[in-house]
Amino acid sequence: MRDLSKSNELLSLNTATIKKQWNLEQIIEGCARHQIGAIAPWRDQISECGLDKASKLIQDAGLRVSGLCRGGMFPAKNNAIFNQNIEENKQAIDEAAKLNAECLILVVGGLPEKSKDIEDARHQVEDGIANILDYARASEVPLAIEPLHPMYAADRACVNTLKQALDICDRLGEGIGVALDVYHVWWDPELKTQIERAGKNKQLLAYHVCDWLVPTTDLLLDRGMMGDGIIELKKIRKWVENAGYNKTCEVEIFSANDWWLRPPEEVLEIVISRFHSVV
Amino acid sequence: MRDLSKSNELLSLNTATIKKQWNLEQIIEGCARHQIGAIAPWRDQISECGLDKASKLIQDAGLRVSGLCRGGMFPAKNNAIFNQNIEENKQAIDEAAKLNAECLILVVGGLPEKSKDIEDARHQVEDGIANILDYARASEVPLAIEPLHPMYAADRACVNTLKQALDICDRLGEGIGVALDVYHVWWDPELKTQIERAGKNKQLLAYHVCDWLVPTTDLLLDRGMMGDGIIELKKIRKWVENAGYNKTCEVEIFSANDWWLRPPEEVLEIVISRFHSVV
Numbered sequence: 001m002r003d004l005s006k007s008n009e010l011l012s013l014n015t016a017t018i019k020k021q022w023n024l025e026q027i028i029e030g031c032a033r034h035q036i037g038a039i040a041p042w043r044d045q046i047s048e049c050g051l052d053k054a055s056k057l058i059q060d061a062g063l064r065v066s067g068l069c070r071g072g073m074f075p076a077k078n079n080a081i082f083n084q085n086i087e088e089n090k091q092a093i094d095e096a097a098k099l100n101a102e103c104l105i106l107v108v109g110g111l112p113e114k115s116k117d118i119e120d121a122r123h124q125v126e127d128g129i130a131n132i133l134d135y136a137r138a139s140e141v142p143l144a145i146e147p148l149h150p151m152y153a154a155d156r157a158c159v160n161t162l163k164q165a166l167d168i169c170d171r172l173g174e175g176i177g178v179a180l181d182v183y184h185v186w187w188d189p190e191l192k193t194q195i196e197r198a199g200k201n202k203q204l205l206a207y208h209v210c211d212w213l214v215p216t217t218d219l220l221l222d223r224g225m226m227g228d229g230i231i232e233l234k235k236i237r238k239w240v241e242n243a244g245y246n247k248t249c250e251v252e253i254f255s256a257n258d259w260w261l262r263p264p265e266e267v268l269e270i271v272i273s274r275f276h277s278v279v
Numbered sequence: 280m281r282d283l284s285k286s287n288e289l290l291s292l293n294t295a296t297i298k299k300q301w302n303l304e305q306i307i308e309g310c311a312r313h314q315i316g317a318i319a320p321w322r323d324q325i326s327e328c329g330l331d332k333a334s335k336l337i338q339d340a341g342l343r344v345s346g347l348c349r350g351g352m353f354p355a356k357n358n359a360i361f362n363q364n365i366e367e368n369k370q371a372i373d374e375a376a377k378l379n380a381e382c383l384i385l386v387v388g389g390l391p392e393k394s395k396d397i398e399d400a401r402h403q404v405e406d407g408i409a410n411i412l413d414y415a416r417a418s419e420v421p422l423a424i425e426p427l428h429p430m431y432a433a434d435r436a437c438v439n440t441l442k443q444a445l446d447i448c449d450r451l452g453e454g455i456g457v458a459l460d461v462y463h464v465w466w467d468p469e470l471k472t473q474i475e476r477a478g479k480n481k482q483l484l485a486y487h488v489c490d491w492l493v494p495t496t497d498l499l500l501d502r503g504m505m506g507d508g509i510i511e512l513k514k515i516r517k518w519v520e521n522a523g524y525n526k527t528c529e530v531e532i533f534s535a536n537d538w539w540l541r542p543p544e545e546v547l548e549i550v551i552s553r554f555h556s557v558v
Contacts, residue, residue, distance in 0.1 A: 111493075111509055115509075116509045116510070116511050117511070118465075118466070118509075118511070122468070149429060149430065150428060150429050150430070150466040150467070151428065151429070151430045151495070151498075153465075153466035154466075154491060154493045154509050155493050155494065158466075160466055160467075160468070161468065163468075164468045186397075186432075187397070187429040187432035187433075187437075187439055188429070188439075189401070189439070189440065189442075189443045212433060214390075214433045214434050215434065215498075216430070216498060217498075219430075219494075219495060219496075219498060229433075230390055230394075230395045230397075230433050231395070232395050232396065232397070
């Protein structure tokens with residue numbers, strides 16, 4: 001396993017972690033000041049800052065972009081909306097290319113309005129990705145399917161296990177892999193096996209960390225800081241690195257009642273300290 | 280598929296659904312009045328009523344017992360507590376036998392205090408079940424592992440998919456199967472395949488229904504009435520019945536801010552109406 005204790009070079013900060021306190025420019029400046037190696041911005045923040053300006057700020061700060069958040073959200077109640085979703089994803093690919101992002105994160109989407117048909121939603125997801133894959137390949141932007149926790153299956157992502165995501169990757173071929181977020185997959189009895197499988201096929205494109213709190217009081221906005229919950233972070237990172245993953249560990253914490261309320265400098269310092277000690 | 284529209288014979292009421300409004304005696308009386316076929320009581324309610332009295336009331340009312348809730352909760356931080364858990368489960372088996380319950384539901388338990396080791400918790404679960412299985416067989420009480428939604432993996436049950444539960448059943452042999460609750464498994468991409476597998480081995484011991492609301496506002500106490508959410512109830516029941524399941528559909532709804540606040544007669548009437556139309 002790599003030694004993360006002495007440098008921030010392999011740390012990436014997902015900007016959602018301090019998005020309530022700082023805008024993108026402030027986050028870039030904060031990351032640079034702490035010699036953090038990479039950043040993972042969200043498209044709304046890029047848009048607010050301006051793509052050209054954001055790209056230049058990130059480059060000037062010496063930050064890599066571990067991923068752009070996010071494409072996906074494919075399933076639609078009719079063809080017109082589905083096609084809009086495809087166009088939106090192509091735009092996200094353009095932005096990822098401009099930012100030199102190592103991948104475009106795909107949160108694939110849940111059930112369309114008024115639908116209960118999860119099988120259909122899953123077909124739409126695969127169709128949607130197939131529709132943008134050549135465009136992504138031509139733009140040299142790897143697509144990273146992020147399997148989301150099953151509690152988000154209805155409203156955010158109907159791809160809910162690493163196995164399911166890898167099955168899609170295998171059917172679609174080159175240019176697509178997975179983003180593994182411990183929050184979504186830590187419970188999976190097949191996690192180790194499927195990480196090994198992903199490694200063999202070079203499909204591990206990103207690795208995200210935070211923690212699962214007990215109790216968890218909100219389905220979306222109660223993620224924990226690494227070390228404060230029950231996820232065996234080092235065990236999972238060992239599996240991931242044994243499978244050949246050699247890129248950043250990206251910290252992504254949505255926390256309405258704790259971390260989003262704290263001073264951003266304090267959050268950054270604790271992120272860094274936990275990255276060194278428990279990730 | 281069986282026609283559920285004309286009778287309540289195949290309906291079972293899990294007593295948790297109206298536990299805030301009525302005690303066990305009142306629930307039994309209400310079920311009998313509506314010609315509901317079966318009931319699934321909780322052990323705390325049995326204890327409050329008294330086992331002998333509860334058994335007689337249920338029998339006199341002509342109700343079957345589709346399951347007793349619940350055994351399980353095996354993982355422990357030390358051997359002494361683990362052994363207490365085994366004894367507690369044997370007592371639950373005795374109660375299930377006395378009540379002529381069709382199965383004892385096992386909510387297997389999550390991580391022991393201060394532990395993050397889910398692999399160890401899963402081993403303890405299997406050890407625990409192995410420890411009580413002969414006792415259950417001798418008492419002619421089938422044990423039903425209920426795989427719980429992955430959002431409960433840390434604190435309630437570390438068995439989180441039907442496949443994982445069936446793997447345990449296959450390793451342990453006769454006298455054990457699964458309780459399938461749509462709330463916990465509806466999202467699973469392998470659900471159909473694993474239901475077929477369970478059917479072949481006669482391992483489907485109970486079938487529970489409610490619904491998954493969008494949005495879901497609480498991890499534990501925001502279950503929906505059948506038809507109010509996004510679960511494809513008829514599709515899943517068809518799979519279950521095609522796999523040979525021929526027992527009750529048990530309604531189990533934990534709902535702190537809606538159904539637990541309504542008059543119990545109203546809840547019963549809506550349960551029955553939805554059972555006839557959407558289950």
